[in-house]
Amino acid sequence: MRLSDLHGELAKRTLKEDSSLIENLLKISDTEEQFHSYLKDVDKRVTIIQLDGKVIYDSMMYELEESMDYHSKRPEVLEALEKGTGFDIRYSNTLKNMRAYYSVVTRDSDGEDYIVRTSLNYEREYSEIKRILLYELLFFLTLNIFIYFCYKNYLKGHLFLKIEEIRKTLEEGAEVTDIYSKGDLWISEFWKIVSEWQKTNLENMKQLELDKERLKRIISSVDMSILLIDENLNTVMKNDALNFLYRGGNQLPYYREVKHIEIIDIIKKCVDKKVALKEEVYISELKKYLLVAVKYLKLNKQYILTVKDITRNKEMLEVQKNFISNISHELKTPLTNIKGYLIALEDAPGEMKDYFLNVAKNNVDKLENITMDFLNISKLENSRVVNLTPVSFEKLKGDVERSIDGILTKKNGRAVYSVNLLDENGYMKVDFDKFTTILKNLMENGVIYNDKEEPVVKVDIMELYDHYKITVTDNGMGIPETEIDNIFDRFYRVDKARTSNVAGTGLGLSIVAEMIDILGGKLKLKSEEGKGSTFTFTMLK
Numbered sequence: 115m116r117l118s119d120l121h122g123e124l125a126k127r128t129l130k131e132d133s134s135l136i137e138n139l140l141k142i143s144d145t146e147e148q149f150h151s152y153l154k155d156v157d158k159r160v161t162i163i164q165l166d167g168k169v170i171y172d173s174m175m176y177e178l179e180e181s182m183d184y185h186s187k188r189p190e191v192l193e194a195l196e197k198g199t200g201f202d203i204r205y206s207n208t209l210k211n212m213r214a215y216y217s218v219v220t221r222d223s224d225g226e227d228y229i230v231r232t233s234l235n236y237e238r239e240y241s242e243i244k245r246i247l248l249y250e251l252l253f254f255l256t257l258n259i260f261i262y263f264c265y266k267n268y269l270k271g272h273l274f275l276k277i278e279e280i281r282k283t284l285e286e287g288a289e290v291t292d293i294y295s296k297g298d299l300w301i302s303e304f305w306k307i308v309s310e311w312q313k314t315n316l317e318n319m320k321q322l323e324l325d326k327e328r329l330k331r332i333i334s335s336v337d338m339s340i341l342l343i344d345e346n347l348n349t350v351m352k353n354d355a356l357n358f359l360y361r362g363g364n365q366l367p368y369y370r371e372v373k374h375i376e377i378i379d380i381i382k383k384c385v386d387k388k389v390a391l392k393e394e395v396y397i398s399e400l401k402k403y404l405l406v407a408v409k410y411l412k413l414n415k416q417y418i419l420t421v422k423d424i425t426r427n428k429e430m431l432e433v434q435k436n437f438i439s440n441i442s443h444e445l446k447t448p449l450t451n452i453k454g455y456l457i458a459l460e461d462a463p464g465e466m467k468d469y470f471l472n473v474a475k476n477n478v479d480k481l482e483n484i485t486m487d488f489l490n491i492s493k494l495e496n497s498r499v500v501n502l503t504p505v506s507f508e509k510l511k512g513d514v515e516r517s518i519d520g521i522l523t524k525k526n527g528r529a530v531y532s533v534n535l536l537d538e539n540g541y542m543k544v545d546f547d548k549f550t551t552i553l554k555n556l557m558e559n560g561v562i563y564n565d566k567e568e569p570v571v572k573v574d575i576m577e578l579y580d581h582y583k584i585t586v587t588d589n590g591m592g593i594p595e596t597e598i599d600n601i602f603d604r605f606y607r608v609d610k611a612r613t614s615n616v617a618g619t620g621l622g623l624s625i626v627a628e629m630i631d632i633l634g635g636k637l638k639l640k641s642e643e644g645k646g647s648t649f650t651f652t653m654l655k
C-alpha cells in the first residue's frame with residue numbers, strides 16, 4: 115500500500131469512529147445547543163446535512179448562519195447518498211486547509227434520514243506525503259542518473275569495443291572468431307548472426323573470386339580478341355588474342371587503342387546507335403579477313419568488341435570452291451587423252467601404234483598420280499593424328515626408293531643419302547606414312563623438275579635433341595623467286611608449259627606442307643633458277 119493510501123485509510127477510520135460517536139451524541143442531545151456544546155471544543159468539524167444537501171448544522175460555522183448552504187455536490191456527500199458512506203480528501207476553501215471528509219447516512223429517533231459528515235485537518239499528513247513524494251522523486255532521479263552512467267560506461271567500455279572489433283574483422287574480411295565472453299549473452303546472439311552473415315559473405319566472395327579467375331582464364335584462352343569499352347569510350351579490359359590489332363596502351367580511348375580504321379568505324383556505329391553489329395572486314399595491310407562484332411551492354415553501360423580472324427576459313431572456303439572444279443579439270447585432261455588415243459589406235463598405222471599406246475599409258479600414270487594425291491589429301495583431312503613409331507632408316511629408304519625407282523631410272527638420276535642419327539642401330543622415331551610421303555614427293559620433284567643429264571637428289575638427315583632436321587637438295591631447274599610463296603598451294607603449278615609433259619597435279623607440295631605442320635615441324639625453301647632447290651624441314655620426335 116502506498117503511503118498516501120495509508121494516511122487516507124487512517125483518516126477514514128478515525129472519521130468513521132468519530133461518526134458513530136457523533137451519531138450517539140445526536141441521539142442523546144435534546145437540543146442543537148446541547149449537541150453543539152459537546153462539540154465546540156473538538157478540533158474536528160462536524161456537519162449535519164439533509165438528504166437534499168442542505169446543511170442544518172456545522173460545528174465550525176455554528177455562529178455564522180449565512181454560510182449554511184447546500185452541500186449536495188460534495189463528492190463524499192454524493193457517495194454517501196449512493197452507497198451509504200462516502201470519503202474524500204481535498205482542499206477546503208472555507209477553512210483554507212487540506213481536509214479529510216467522511217459522510218454517513220443515518221436515521222434520527224423520529225425516523226428521518228440525514229447525513230453526518232465529519233472532517234479533520236489533513237494538512238500534516240498532506241505535507242508529509244508531499245515531502246516523501248519529493249524524496250521518492252529525488253531517489254529515482256539519482257538512481258536513473260546512476261544507471262545511465264553505468265550503462266553508458268558499460269556500452270562504451272564493453273559493447274562499443276566489441277562492436278569496433280566486429281567492424282574491423284568484417285572490414286578485413288577475416289574469418290570470424292568468437293570474441294564475446296559467456297556473460298555477454300545478447301552480444302553472443304548478435305555475434306552469431308554477424309558471424310553467420312560474414313561466413314556466407316566470405317563464401318560468396320570466394321566464389322566470386324573463383325568465378326572471376328575462371329572467366330579471366332576463359333577469356334584469355336579463347337582465340338578471339340575481346341575488348342571492353344566503358345561509357346567514357348576508354349578500353350578497360352582486353353585479352354591477349356590478336357593483339358597486333360591494338361596499340362597496347364593503358365585505358366586509352368578505343369579510337370587510339372585500335373589500330374585499324376575499319377574496326378574503329380564499326381565500333382563508332384555501335385556507340386552512336388547503341389545497336390549490335392557484326393561485320394566482315396578485310397584489312398589489306400594485314401592481308402587478313404576479320405569478323406568484327408560490337409555489342410552495347412545496357413546493364414553495365416559498356417561496349418564489348420570481339421574480333422575473330424577468319425582468313426583461314428575464307429581461304430579454305432575458296433579452296434573448297436575451287437577443289438571440285440580443279441579435280442574435274444585434272445581428271446578430264448588425261449581421260450580425254452586416253453579416250454582419244456585409244457580410239458585412234460584402232461585405225462593407226464603400225465609404226466604409230468606404239469606411240470599412241472605410250473601416250474595413253476602416260477595419261478594412265480597421270481590418273482594414278484592424281485588418285486594417289488587425292489587419297490593423301492583425303493587422309494589428311496579426315497585425321498590429323500600423328501603415329502610415331504621406331505623404324506630403321508634402311509626400311510624408310512627402301513620404301514621411298516621403291517616408289518621413285520621408276521623415275522630415277524627413266525631420267526638417269528640418282529639419290530644420295532647422308533644420315534646422322536643418335537641411335538647406333540640407325541633407328542628413327544617417325545610417323546612412317548607421313549615421313550615417307552614427304553620424302554617421296556620432294557625427291558620425285560627433284561628428279562622430275564630437273565633438266566640435267568644426271569639429276570641428283572641429296573637427302574641429309576640429322577637427329578637433334580627433340581627433333582630431326584632433313585634437307586632435300588636437287589640440281590634441277592629451280593623455282594622462280596616470285597613463285598616460291600605459291601607453290602605450296604593446292605593445284606598450283608609453276609609453268610604449265612615447262613611441266614606439260616609431266617604427270618603432275620599441283621597437289622604434292624601442298625600435301626608436304628600440311629604433313630610437316632601436323633608433325634609439328636617447319637618447312638623452308640631455297641631455290642635458284644637453273645641451279646636447283648633445297649627444301650629443309652624439321653619433325654618433332
Ligand code: ADP
Pocket residue numbers: 555559560561563588590591592593601606607608609613617618619620621622623624647
Ligand atoms: P606437281 O609436281 O604435281 O605439279 P607439286 O605441288 O609437287 O605439284 O609442285 C608444284 C609445282 O612446283 C610444280 O608444278 C613445279 O613447277 C614446282 N616444283 C616443285 N618442286 C620443284 C623442284 N624441286 N624444282 C623445281 N620446281 C619444282
